[in-house]
Amino acid sequence: MEQIENNIEQQNNIITFKGITFYVIEHLDSLNINETINYHAVLINGKDELFIRQIVKRIRSHKNPNIYLKPVFLLKGVNIIDPLINQLIDGTLFSLDQIPFIKKEVEKILTKNEEIQFTRQISFEAQMIVKIITYMYSREMSTLTPIPYYNSDVNYTYPPLSVNFGHTEEYAIFSIFEQAEYDGIFTSEFVDRIYLCSQCSNGRMSYREVCPKCNSSNSKTDDIIHHFPCGYVGPMNDFTNEIDDELDCPKCNKRLRHIGVDYDKPSVIHECLNCSHRFQDYFVKAKCLSCHHDNSVEQLKSKVIRKYKLTQKGIYAAVNGFVTTSKDIEEIVGTVKYDTFKTMLKYEIERLKQTEGSSNICAIHINNPNEIYSVIGSEAQKGMLKDLVRIIRSNIRSADVITFQNSSTIVLSMYEIPKKSATRILAEIIVILERLLKTAFKGVEIQFEINVVQLDYKISHELHLHNLTKDFT
Amino acid sequence: MEEILDNYIRFLVSLTPGHFIRLFWFYIFFEFTRYFVIEFIILNLAKLSRYLNRNKYDKAKAEFLFEYPLISILVPGKNEGKHLHKLVNSLKEQTYQNIEIIVVDDGSDDDTPIIGRSLEKAGKIDLFLRNEVRGGKASAANLAYRYAKGKYIVHLDADCSYDRDAIEQIILPFYLDDNIGGVGGNVMVRNYKESLATTLQAIEYYDTISIGRRVTSYLGWYRIISGAFGAFRKDLLDNIKGWDIGPGLDGDITVKIRKLGYKIYFADQAVCLTSAPKNFKILAKQRLRWDKSIIRFRIRKHRDVLSPNKHFKFSSFLSFVENITFSVILNIKWYIYAADMLINYPSSILNIFITNILLYTFTNFLKYILYSLYRNRSHTKMYEFLIYIPCMVFYFGFYLRVVRTIAHFQEFVFKKSYEDPWNPIKTSTHAKEMGL
Incomplete structure (x- = not known):
């Protein structure tokens, strides 16, 4: 063991300072990134930008939160101009003597990481959203700002998210952000607009003015x-x-x-x-440097680049390490989309204005989704939701409809029956559900809350839904 | 009123043949003779000639369709974007389809560039050219012609639409006679129901212009290929390098082709519908421009047609003489006639006036009904126009005459056509300097 300075000890590629261990990575050969899990932080010792980028990407794109949230520092302080690296490291050291200066930063990140609980997500989108928001929470970032980036196939990079994608898939970040914003995790602000190839969604293109007849420049x-x-x-x-x-x-x-x-x-x-055609207005064509498709500019896919601000809901989801997206539940057979349910509810309320009768809406809420979803896998989560729907469907009339407000709250209609009957049916459903889930998911205790609201034509459908779920924890 | 009627009947009863000729010499010798008797005779001769030469027409058509030449359609104009879509659709409906459409936007300040470019991009226009700075109609037509590739050039106005066989019919005469250098189409009024002004113009185009052009074409005197629909041999335009500065460039280019020794033909079956000025104020501006150009081009720029030089051509000479006589001299003679009556027969002036009105109206009815036998195509049922015929005497005899007189005076004395905003000042200044 080598003593570098006061309290800093180095043994092979492990450095220890006052109980904090640093894993030093100096080359890619025989590197097992999973080893980093055993240490508090990572030090990358290298000057080659490509090497550093590879290491940073392997850490930050890892699926294990104990690795992708790991504090990462650069040693030797080379001037790194790659914005992706600069955004994904936590600091730079000029020598090992400076380790005491970063101790506080490492401890702060580790403390934040410890606050985060992790749950398995159902959809890929939800997994990616969790990765971004936990990283933002861990680094106390409130806003994710896009950076123009020469290595990006969509011209902009959001480092904590983009690092998870290869070149050809980078455009997938847009649908993830759209999903997260739709589900209330982020609010966004316009930054720029980009244009992508209509064939392969790549943003790197060669723009040329060409002849409208033969496309020659x-x-x-x-x-x-x-x-x-x-x-x-x-x-x-x-x-x-x-x-x-x-x-x-x-x-x-x-x-x-x-x-x-x-x-x-x-x-x-x-x-x-080329063809002797005379004209006054060139056509502008954009040749994709990736797939070589020659797009006319009207064909290009336009995408808005936004910066994203974490909402309170986002912060809460980050701490819980659990995100449900509408993607998670939209494919479950036997349900309608939440918006469709709202429209149908509106019509039912309108109908009640003309006729005397009693109609109700009911909600079944899973009280402890974090506990359940952290134990069972994402496929099992989907399976459980499907089971819930199947059982509810078999106990209500075919004219009634079921929807998910989110992955822990199911809303259904029970039209044209008294509230008393609706409450009784709902209670019976819960008994069946609890019995079935106990058998299917041993060791998992699911707690349900229920509510029934009788429709009143004097109040709006939105208010009905609000009243239905407002008391759920 | 009763007194006037009694007085008029007494006047009519007292009229002897000699007295009638003395009092209505202008009507008898000029209007009735030229515009009815001679015209009617020639119209019959033209019809007979057409019948006798029907095999020649069939042969010309076969030859034309066998050769199937490219025809360049030029559409110069300013702020005409709103008409382009309809025009292009009307052209795409043509029976003859080996055409290229070239639209020139002469410095429009509306959406014409956007519309033109989008039509070009959609392949509905072959070439859309825009001059950022307005240069006038001639420069726009010349730019289009410069990039035309066709054997024949057809000049159109954007606000017109065309019968399905109009392009075929206007090109056909070139195959009848190698000496035909330009062909004029038959322009009719599309918006004849819009107002009284457009209805009267429709009758004018229907009777006087269309029939008049058939007559002058037969005689070889036909003098103006309408800018709304005219066809030219490209090689001749190459020779004269396109249009000169207007206003009146239609008549000017017709004269220039005549001077090259070629004939001008009127294709009555090549029908084009145009939107006529919808009120008398706008119509007056249009006719002032037309009438000024007669003085500017016939009497000034191309007066050499009247001189016996080496380019002298009898048909061109007659065309000019006829035009000058009936447009300018006759107009003056009418005033002489009016003065003659006022001075020599002041007590009978009201009776003379009423008789003239009746005579002219009678002639107009006669012409309208008789000529209907000679028309190939009609707007509407005959009786719809018939009720407006009594108005024509006031339209021709007073309104157009006054406008013509003002135009001739302004042009003779002040050369007003060079100040017409129809052309940009930058070009008019040079035209005036050069006497063009």
Whole structure:
């Protein structure tokens, strides 16, 4: 063991300082990134930007939160200009002597990491969203700002998210952000607009002005001259002579004297040297450098680049390490989309204005989703939700509909029956559910809360839904 | 009123043939003779000639369709974007389809560039050219012509639409006779129901212009290929290098082709519908421009047609003489007639006036009914226009005459056509300097 300075000890590639262990990575050979899990932080010792980027990407794109949230520092302080690296490391050291200075930072990150509980997510989108928000929470970032990036296939990078994707899949970040914003994790603000290849969604393109007929960019441009006295109009070439540099009108043979007085140049004309077509407006084409598809600019896919701010709901989800997205529940057979349910509810309320009758909406809420989802896998989560729906469906009439408000709250209609009956049916459903889930998921105790609201045509459908679920914990 | 009627009947009863000729010499010798008797005779001759030459027409059509030449359709104009879509659709409906459409936007300040470019991009226009700075109609037409590739050039106005066989019919005459250098289409009024002004113009185009052009075309005197619909041989335009500065460039280019020794033909079956000025104020501006150009081009720029030089051509000479006589001299003679009556027959002036009105109206009815036998195509049922015929005497005899007189005076004395905003000042200044 080598003593570097006071309290800093190094043994092979492990450095210890006052109980904090650093795993030093100096080369890629025989590197097992999983080993980092055993240490508090990682030090990357290298000057080659490519090497550093590879290490950073392997850590931050890891699926294990104990690795991707690990504090990472650069040693030797080379001037790194790659913004992806700069965004994904926690600091830079010029020598090992500076380790005491980063101790506080490491401890702060570790403390934050400890606050986070982790749960298995159902969908890929939810997993990615959890990765971003936990990283943001861990680093006390409130906003995720896109950075223009030369190595990005979509021209902008959101380092904590983009690092999870290979070149050809990078455009998937947009749907993840859209999903997260739709589910209330982020609010966003416009930053820029980008254009992607219509075929492969790559943003790296070569823009060219081409002939509208043959798409060739091989062309020449000539001024159009209008000779006022005789009204002749033609390209400059018509006016040149072989003797001198003067311009003579081919119609009236007069010499052109003074622009604006006896002639002007009202426009230009381009001639394609490939097909001889003449035109005034080039077509602009964008050739994709990835798939080589020659897009007309109208075909390009337009995407808005936004910066994302974590909401309170997002912060709460980060701490719980659990996100449910509408993606998680939209594919479950036997349910309708929440928006569709709302529309149907609105019509039912309208109908009640005309007729006397009693209709209800009911909610079944899983009280402890974090506990359940952290124990069972994502496929099992989906299976459980499907079971819930199947059982509810078999106990209600076919005219009634079921929807998910989120992955822990199921809302259903029970139209044209008294509230008392609806409450009784719901209670019976819960008994069946508890019995079945106890058998299917041993060791998992699911706690349900239920509520029934009788429809009142004097209040809106939104308020009905609010009243239905407001008391759920 | 009763007194006036009694007085008028007494006047009519007292009229002897000699007296009638003395009092209505202008009507008898000029209006009735030229615009009815001679015209009617020639119209019959033209019809007979057409019948006798029907095999020649069939042969020309076969030859034309066998050759199937490219025809360049030029559409120059300013702020005409709103008409382009309808125009292009009307052209796409043509029976003859080997055409290229070239639209020139002469410095429009509306959406014309956007509309034109989008039509070009959609392949509905072959070439859309825009001059950022307005240069006038001639420069726009010349730019289009400069990039035309067709054997024949058809010049159109964007606000017109065309019969399905109009392009075919306007090109056909070139195959009848190698000496035909330009062909004028038959322009009719589309918006004839819009107002009284458009209805009267529709009758004018229907009777006087269309029939008049058939007559002058037969005689070889046809003088103006309408800018709304005219066809030219490309090689001749190459020779004269396109249009000169207007206003009146239609008549000017017709004269220039005549001067090259070629004939001008009126294709009555090549029908084009145009939107006529919808009120008398706008119509007056249009006719002032047209009438000024007669003085500017016939009497000034191309007066050499009247001189016996080496380019002298009898048909061109007659065309000019006829035009000048009936447009300018006759107009003056009418005032002489009016003065003659006022001075020599002041007590009978009201009776003379009423008789003239009746005579002219009678002639107009006669022409309208008789000529209907000679028309190939009609807007509407005959009686719809018939009720407006009595208005024509006031339209021709007073309204158009006054406008014409003002135009001739302004042009003779002040050369007002060079100040017409129809052309940008930069070009008019040079045209005036050069006497063009």
